[in-house]
Amino acid sequence: MKYSCQMIKLSIFYVILGMNIIGCSKNDAPQDRDQGPDIERPSDVENKPNGVSFSNMIGVNGFDWEYTNTNAFDDRKFELIKTFTGFRQYLDWDRIEEKEGFYRFSYDEIYKKNQENGITTLVCLQIIPQWFRAKYYPGEYDVSDRYNSLRDYTPVPKGADKGNPGSYIDMGKLGFQVAARYGRNSSIDPNLIKAVTWGDARDIKIGLGTLKYIECSNEPDKDWRGPEAQQTPEEYAAQLSAFYDGHMGTLGEGVGVKTADPSMNVVMAGIAFPDPKWVDRMIEWCKKNRVKDGKYTLCFDVINYHEYSAKRSGEYWNNPDLTVNHGMAPELSDVGKVATDFRKVSEEKAGGLEVWVTECGFDVNERSIQRALPIKNKTTFDTQADWTLRTSLLYARKGIDRVFFYMLNDVDINSDIQYASSGLIEGTKRRPSADFLLQAKNLIGEYVYSGTINDDPLVDIYSLDQNKIYVLTVPDQKGREEKYTLD
Template sequence: MKKCHFRKLSFAAAFVTVTLFSNCNKAVITSPENTVDNSLLSDEPFKAYLGVNAFEWNFTSDANHGQIEESRFQTIKSFTGIRHYLDWQRIENKEGSFTYSPSHWGDWDYDQIYQRMKDAGKYVLLDLKGCPDWLLASYPIGKRDAENVPAPYGLDRAVPASYIKQARAAFQLAARYGSNKDVDKGLLLADPTVRWRDDPQNMPKAGLGLITYMECDNERDKWWKGPLAQQSAEEYAANLSAFYDGHKGTLGKGIGVKTADPNMIVVMGGLADPNPEFVRKMVQWCKTNRGMKANGQIDLCFDVINYHQYSNDGFQNYGNPTAGMAPELSDLGKVATLFKEFAKSVNGGIPVWVTETGFDVGEHTSQRALKIGDKSALVTQADWNLRTALLYARTGLTKCIFYMLENVDVNSWTQYTSSGFINPDYSKRPSADYILQTNRLMGDYHFSSTLNKDPLVDVYLLDGKKTYVLTIPDQVGRTKSYDLDLGQSKEAIIYTLAIGKDEMDHKTVSTKNGLLQIQVTETPVFVQPK
């Protein structure tokens, strides 16, 4: 999966008044750090930034695709949700023949997987992607690729009607797994064919209430796959317009997500090239081809802006990365700010998600986490992934989903093939330990403010309670002593991340007149006043 790195950008930095004591390598806040304005709280709790990309086979054993493997599911529950790569083929193996529970292409039970996720309090972003074999049969031999544009060969890709087949599948998924129980039952498609004795029969269902978010394909700007797979912004907007609501209902009954469930959130496919200009062109297409709503807003064909970006040194090397880079040192924050500012200009502001980001641990890939001092690449990966989540919370994006749960090949030289959070036996790597521990400590807290930049000192708030997160934004093993002003608090609890555990280590310490001196490293440390 090839990626592009957006050009380096310049932004004005926000300043915090600090007094530095360089002779003792300390920093002390002199501004009133204990005054938190609730109006500045992020709308999203920190757990919104702790999702992971996954597949159906991550839930089941290799021997029985229809049964959840409980040990695997326990590991998946370390995260707050998943982005599920769902190949279109798996639910529509033959044109017009839909199967879900079980699927007739792989025998997975999607009803069961999604129900278990809901019961566990975890979200699912359902990403319907790829082209089924029966659609690819319209392409000449030699031009058939599952990542082709999801329309029959030869159709005008600038016209929403060309994507009606994919939009019909989106309707069926939204009708079954969305919240609308009043869908016209005559439009529900489920193939009742029984393949062998004791094979469960697929039955039409509506309004199961298991899925809130649906994404239209993946990286439709994929220039590296050639013209049969790459869409322009305008072509993808036409695609999305069919997917969203059957191009405002003009494509007939049973077409589009919103036609089935007006409450379902439609997420545009994550961009491989993180450039808001692509989205700007999509918005302009919507204004021209879908018009304006009665409230004066553009009638968009998506509810969420979505892009992918991996932190590395590519922005310093003309888009050619050689290694991963600590998130605060790369252009991750600048690009996030650019998307955030653009999103504010669209219909009064719409959410921005990052649904792929992360680091490899393979020694040779251009996205590898570095060995730093006595830290292995696995530990650096854990540090940088968690710091990426903290960065996106700090910059005000709405959701972050990491790539991905398991490795493709830890020994590969190809980027993104060793970025998994788990080992082959589904035990957790340090990255998964850190995600689970941080979610348990402060998943419901909301980002409030940043008090200092080096070390970074972020404040999170929940019902008047505070958690401070302190990190050195570097990748050389640097440390710094810091005096944290906790006001009138006489004691505080210091939480430190612990590899191989489900909870952080912690200790209670006394302050000196409300000041807590703490040694900060490149691994985040957490402080809660008592």
């Protein structure tokens, strides 16, 4: 066997980053080896090479203002964003349609720069706009608290049937306008374009070709904001059908993403509670309600969910016991099994659609229930980096097609609220977590996971043409060190 320089660099890479591989050598003679009693490893059958390059595992969540400084594109900020290969943009509906029927777009440069630099943009359209709240919920909307009042309500008029696609026509119109501008179809009737400049002059741009993916809402299964904010799978499928193609074209012209650009991919909203049965129920809704010429079609192109690797016990929302509530090394949690279950639904019931994880990550605040743990001589920041990279490796192993970490910057590093201190960068520099991902991208970004030959330590093989790289990881959270002989 011949080792490439990449293999040597990768071995050194893991020694430097403290992934607990302290030695790696080749021996042509097979050897028996104790696999270690402290952890049960899943069988190799659960691992699933899917032909996706490792670079797809290095996305991040964030906001458009993280690209700018006083509304101008900031190249220094963008240098940090270029660490990642995907950017999931939380985009409040208000920031496009501040006034009903008038769509203003300020993202042309951001999407173009991302495209030119190999960064896949996923636009996540979320949060009903203020005009919508005032129009449809006049007795409930508190104009003195414009940001928070009714913020998470489902995008339907008050009293509307949440199971009827027609109730979501406003969201369908929004999807059409975004897809018409940033999609790849340039043959759209200009009279259907409702975009305007900040001076309300017409702003007709069609088929810029800078977006391939668009997501409809965020966590529609949320149960912590009351019934007005929560949807069943069937209700969300109705919303998605309006957004996808105007419910098969029945809602009129200018409604639906696919109506504007059939090539744009609609990503279902990332669900907060990662249950494959949620997707299964959406599929069943489509079988009953999206039938044409005797055949049904789905109203999404990508399956999407959120999951944070963690240990939870007792009443963890109020005064949690931090000894049993914290982040967890990904291999020790259920995230691998959940990924396998979602892939199974995709393959058996959705024609093998891509499966994405668009939120995952770890906090660094020492009192957060999602914090990474300091281990031996590793700080919380070191472990955040360790577990972040291992999360990418795990999802590549399980056949997930794309991963986005939460998130680019902290909400507030001093807050112990979960997810508030999950940032991968800090100010003008990368945290170790972003550095780990950047180094991994440079070393194996173009390589594809092709199998696992050992479970403890994990020994993954990544391939590119005739070249192979071996990635070694000790799958625990004890700081255990291992030597491994490649046979």
